[in-house]
Amino acid sequence: MRASAFRVFCRASFLCAAAFVCLPHALSQAQGDQLQSTYRDGIAAMKAGHPDQAEQLFRRTTEMDASFAPGFLDLGLAQLREGKLPDAIASLNKALDLDANAPGADLFLGIAYYQTNHADEAVVHLQKAIAANPNSVEANLWMGIVELSTGHPELATAPLDHAAELSPKDENILDYRGQAHMQVARASYATLYQLDPGSWRVHRLKAQIADEGEHQQQAIDEFLAAIKLAPKQADLYEELGDEYRKTGATELAEKAYAQQLELTPGNPVAMYNLGSIRVDRGEEKTGVPLLEQVVKLYGHPTVADYYLGRGLATEGENAQAEAALKRATQVEGEVQRRAWYELGQLYRKTNQPEQARAALEQYQSLRQANDRETARKEEDWRRLNASGGNALASQP
Template sequence: MLVLAAEGGLATVRVSAAHQSPASAGIQGAPTSDAAALRAQGESAMEASRFGDAEAIYLKLVGATPADPIAHMQLGMARAMGGKTADAIGPLREALRLRPDLLPAKLFLGISYMELGHPKEAVGPLRQVVQADKDNPNARQALAEALLTLEQFAEASTQLEALVVSQPQSPQVWAALGRSYEGVAREAFAKLQALDIDSPYVWLLAADVMTIEEKYPQAFSLIRKAQVALPTLPGVHHTLARVYGASGHADWAAVEQKRAEQERPSCDTVPVACAYLTGKLEDVIARTGSASQPAALYWRARAANDLAARSFETLEKLPPSVERYVVRAGIARDQNQPLEAARQLREALKLAPGDPGIERELAGALYAARDFEGALPLLEKLYGLAPDAPDLQVALGEALLQAQQVDRAVGLLTKAVAADPSMLQARASLGRALVQSGAFEEAIPHLEKALAGDVDGSVHYQLAQAMQRTGKPDRAKALLAEYQKRSQAAAPASATTSPDVPAITPPVP
């Protein structure tokens, strides 16, 4: 996520408020001199970071001048900067009720909502600030963060494109821009799948992913199949050239690249394809904002993926940053390389020691890599910070189970199930812990509920053990049969030896 610099954002509000204070200093209530004195005392306390004192002073000022919107705004600022963000909302809203055009109050209200985890409420005031003050980077950055959190990726990318113009050296902005375009691509791909999950456009986009994952024969097969189904679709020769080149067939790649360069799609007939093939990626995004046809969604997904890649390439050219390593970790995670993700996250922590968000991601990567010994101390630390978080209770419980601390694991997993009975992973882990502790009868109801989410058959196996130990051999036998079936289905097939994957063949004459 983007991190709005608190000092910069609050300083902006403070300066804006100070510029507007004289206009309301004499509003009804206390004599002008008394109100001015209180305001000066409050601003002095704020400058000295004595936020508790400032809050007390502004409470007096609000009592003396209840119709003064600036006083309410300054009270909200003092509370938020003093760590009382929830208590800041009321006075900030009152300031806007009294004076709806008070932009600093809108900015601070939006930031406060974000700090409280309410991005939906933050968008309205932040959007109004950006519309009225297009050069306000704090408002635009906070708005982009809120939109990303709400998965409104297209509007987020618009805000972030404006930010990279004014902040071209910001790794936070480039990383967020890349993530926003990734979101746009995912949305377009999901719409394509909803129209027809087995369409040639889906095959081509899947081939792009397989090329990144170095699954070249599978990618080649999908591209060839799509080429037969869509013989006039521009750009397929270039896609083939990439697969040929990446798989070590440079001569074949040259043939397809030459064919790609000879393509001249009519910009009148296929304007979106033309825009993509001529590198006008932002134009593709603009033209396809409300797209519902497969071809337009296909080009939108491809353009957004390319824009994301371009953003991450720019990030790589900047000096080392937390964002660079976090982005690298995300790519490694997407490619099912959790150990590489963990390595990148450790680099990020060198630049941001103790960052709880990065530590949580690192714990997740180590957990995915089955490095429970490495994950356990991080999970213990994170659990200490958020002991009521069910997902942390489950992760720590499973790590403790691997460390043979069964009794403590059972306690944590029991808490997680009580907090969220619908969490199947918690049910499965608790059932496994109870089996290990010998509490077979207690394990059965949890494992029964977890069967619905059992992909690899492991829950069926645990439940079979519990049934066998509680005198139900017939049920245990049936569960073991299902376990074997699911475990075989979940086993990764060899991509290179599968008879269904054809060899990469030369270009068609």
């Protein structure tokens, strides 16, 4: 089992601990008290990270009362933590025999069956766990892990997508989800290539792969090849324009974006692309009207406000430029920093020194915060490489 999957298991294995405190009425008061005390000691041992002690204590509760489903359930969890998989499966199945609704039993049986290479049984129990609790992050995650590891990435995407919706910042979920979607995409394009090796879609894929590797000229060549085969595909011109923009070929980028807009009139993305490149090229007279349409269509702050503010400032429309740039400061990230910088320059130009100072201070503050975060990530990456990945494996 992968280290990340093991951490998922360790986190999930505490879900059912202390799930039951109701004791059988058939026992005497003294027997019930003893059973309750032993059961609680087992829970404490599990929480303290001593599954071997917990196993002994939970087994004792099942010996005290052979119908005590919680004892068998948590006995199975302790055995699962110890790697005693056949024993865990037997204990968890016994818990389900005694209580068909034993919380978490199907989830952990799914995990145990998966670890013993019984994927079909794992899927059955994980499906039951999801049916009982559709919003269980762990059940959806493990369903995705099982389907992914058994060569069914197309069946893994849905549960992993749902798990990501429920827990959007979970790194394990994001990892497995990314793997599933990448494998599905690769399989789709492999089939596409087999069906038509000369397809424009294959050229686009090659272009996108080249772009990811920062091989812009190769990407440009592939996009041009795709366009030759599919000259009416507007998205190809957008991606081609983006590649030209990255290389500084703004005139060619403008021509590509213009073709995109011609094919999709009224498309705000196409209008933004063409309007922003024209502002970059000093062609505000034709760029600003396009950006004004985009801002009106979107109705909320976007990067279009930043370029509109720049264009208006160049044209001397200072009040309108200020309003647009202020809207752009609400867009987090690089746009926000640039907008504050441009506001500072605008205030200087209009003889508003106090406002200029405040705007530039805001810009500096945001820039320094970004520099610190970038440095932190670089240091984390350096440490990870220096440790050969051990730092990741040691995380809880």
